[in-house]
Amino acid sequence: MTQEKHALRARLRADRDKFAAEASAAICAPDALLAKFHPGRVVTSYMPVGSEADPSLLAAAALERGCRIALPHVVDRATPMRFLAWQPGDVLVAGAFGLLQPDAAMPDCIPDIILTPLLGFDRRLNRIGQGAGFYDRAFARFENALRIGVAWSVQEAPAIPADIWDVPLHAVITERGMICHEEP
Ligand SMILES: Nc1nc2c(c(=O)[nH]1)N(C=O)[C@@H](CNc1ccc(C(=O)N[C@@H](CCC(=O)O)C(=O)O)cc1)CN2
Numbered sequence: 001m002t003q004e005k006h007a008l009r010a011r012l013r014a015d016r017d018k019f020a021a022e023a024s025a026a027i028c029a030p031d032a033l034l035a036k037f038h039p040g041r042v043v044t045s046y047m048p049v050g051s052e053a054d055p056s057l058l059a060a061a062a063l064e065r066g067c068r069i070a071l072p073h074v075v076d077r078a079t080p081m082r083f084l085a086w087q088p089g090d091v092l093v094a095g096a097f098g099l100l101q102p103d104a105a106m107p108d109c110i111p112d113i114i115l116t117p118l119l120g121f122d123r124r125l126n127r128i129g130q131g132a133g134f135y136d137r138a139f140a141r142f143e144n145a146l147r148i149g150v151a152w153s154v155q156e157a158p159a160i161p162a163d164i165w166d167v168p169l170h171a172v173i174t175e176r177g178m179i180c181h182e183e184p
C-alpha cells in the first residue's frame with residue numbers, strides 16, 4: 001500500500017503541475033457549498049503552494065457570509081496540525097515545510113468545514129494527500145466537521161487505495177464544479 005500510494009503521488013503531482021502550468025482556471029463556490037456557510041461557522045482554508053488548487057474564492061465567499069477563517073499550522077510531522085484563526089490582513093509567518101502560516105500564538109479553532117488540499121481523489125471521494133497524515137488525524141479529531149476536498153479536475157483518479165485510517169470526503173470542488181458522494 002505504501003509503495004502504491006508513493007507511485008500514485010508522483011504521478012498526481014506531475015498531472016497537477018502540468019495542469020497548473022497550462023491552464024488558468026478558478027475554483028468558484030457552488031451554491032451547495034454557499035448554503036453551508038452559515039454566519040459564525042469556522043471554515044478552514046489553506047495558502048496554496050506550487051500547483052495546488054487555490055481555495056481563495058471559497059474562503060472569500062465564506063467570509064462574505066459571516067464565517068470565520070482558520071488556517072492550518074504545523075511544526076513537524078509528529079505534532080498534530082492545528083487550525084488557527086486568521087483574517088485578511090493578519091500576518092503569515094514562514095514555518096515548517098516552507099509554508100506560510102498564522103502566528104503560532106493565534107487562537108485555536110474548532111472547524112465546522114475543512115477545505116482540504118488534495119493530491120488526488122476518486123468518485124467514491126477517497127482522497128490522497130502529501131502523506132504526512134495531518135488531515136487524516138484532523139478528520140479523526142474533528143469528526144463532526146464537513147470534509148470538502150479542493151482540487152483541479154485532472155487530479156481525479158479511477159481509484160485511490162484507502163488505508164484503514166483514511167476517512168472519505170463529503171464532497172470535492174474543482175474548477176468544473178462540485179462532486180458529492182455517489183454509491184459505486
Ligand atoms: N497549502 C498547503 N498547506 C498545508 C498542507 C498542504 O497540503 N497544502 N498540509 C497538508 O498536509 C499541511 C502541511 N503538510 C505537509 C506535509 C508534508 C510535506 C512534505 O513532505 N514536504 C516535503 C518537501 C516537499 C517539497 O519541498 O516539495 C518534505 O519535507 O520532504 C509538506 C507539508 C498543512 N498545510
Ligand SMILES: Nc1ncnc2c1ncn2[C@@H]1O[C@H](COP(=O)(O)OP(=O)(O)OP(=O)(O)O)[C@@H](O)[C@H]1O
Pocket residue numbers: 005127128129130131132133134135136137140163165166
Ligand atoms: N487518525 C490517525 N492517527 C494517527 N496517525 C494517523 C491517523 N491517520 C493517519 N495516520 C498516519 O498518517 C500517515 C500518512 O497517511 P496517508 O498515507 O493516508 O497520508 P495522506 O492521507 O496522503 O496524508 P494527509 O492526511 O496528510 O493528507 C500514516 O503513516 C498513518 O499511520
